[in-house]
Each structure stands twice: as structure tokens, then as C-alpha cells.
Amino acid sequence: MKRLVQPLVTGAFAVVALTASPAIAAKKDAVENQSKEPKKIVDRRDPNYxxxxxxxxxxxxxxxxxxxxxxxxxxxxxxxxxxxxxxxxxxxxxxxxxxxxx
Known part of the structure; x- marks a missing residue:
């Protein structure tokens, strides 16, 4: 029984890891792009407005x-x-x- 469950669990983890990594990479890229783009200044008293x-x-x-x-x-x-x-x-x-x- 252990021999049947262990490959199934390992396979399930591999599938989750392979499908989750592009999603995680996409989120990471989105966060990096947001940090590179300057935010619009809305405070009229800001020295850079x-x-x-x-x-x-x-x-x-x-x-x-x-x-x-x-x-x-x-x-x-x-x-x-x-x-x-x-x-x-x-x-x-x-x-x-x-x-x-x-």
C-alpha cells in the first residue's frame, strides 16, 4: 500500500509544482513591473507634483x-x-x- 501511495503523492506534488510555478512567476513579474512604474502623485502639496x-x-x-x-x-x-x-x-x-x- 505504501508503494502505491508514495508515487501518487510524489506525482501530485510534481503536478502542483509544475502548474503553480508559471502562476507564481507571472505574479512575480507583475509585482516587479508595478514597482518599476512610477506612481501618479495625487497630493498637490508634494514637491514632485x-x-x-x-x-x-x-x-x-x-x-x-x-x-x-x-x-x-x-x-x-x-x-x-x-x-x-x-x-x-x-x-x-x-x-x-x-x-x-x-
Whole structure:
């Protein structure tokens, strides 16, 4: 009886192993593909979230230029613009009122 049951059990395990391995491999490939694809960022406050803005083109009534940057790049863009405008205002003031940052 043992001699009849042992080959049947071994054969059953072999069949399960052979049929399950492609399914396991497919699941493993799917998990690897998901980890390679970047996830879409939905939090608007995330530094890597991309925002787009349309700016008018000077000299045209209808044309607009679309600019897309991440939140981090927009913050740097605004800081540079503020710094340039502050320098312009300070340079146009009379000499005795000119302030210098400490």
C-alpha cells in the first residue's frame, strides 16, 4: 500500500509544482513591473507634483505659453523672481536709503 501511495503523492506534488510555478512567476513579474512604474502623485502639496500654468506672450492678444514644473521648481522660480524685483527696487532708491541684507 505504501508503494502505491508514495508515487501518487510524489506525482501530485510534481503536478502542483509544475502548474503553480508559471502562476507564481507571472505574479512575480507583475509585482516587479508595478514597482518599476512610477506612481501618479495625487497630493498637490508634494514637491514632485507637476503643475502647469499658462502665461500670455507679450505682443500677442491670443497666444499663450504653457509652462509645467514641479512644486519645488515653482518655488525656486518664484524666489528668483522676487529676488530680482527686490534688487530692482533697491537699486532705484536714492543712495542714502539703500538697504543691504545682513
Amino acid at each position: 507637476v503643475r502647469c500654468r499658462s502665461e500670455p506672450i507679450i505682443g500677442s492678444l491670443a497666444r499663450k505659453r504653457r509652462i509645467c514644473m514641479t512644486n519645488e521648481e515653482w518655488a525656486e522660480y518664484n524666489e528668483i523672481g522676487s529676488r530680482n524685483s527686490r534688487e530692482f527696487v533697491e537699486d532705484s532708491q536714492p543712495g542714502f536709503l539703500k538697504t543691504t541684507p545682513d
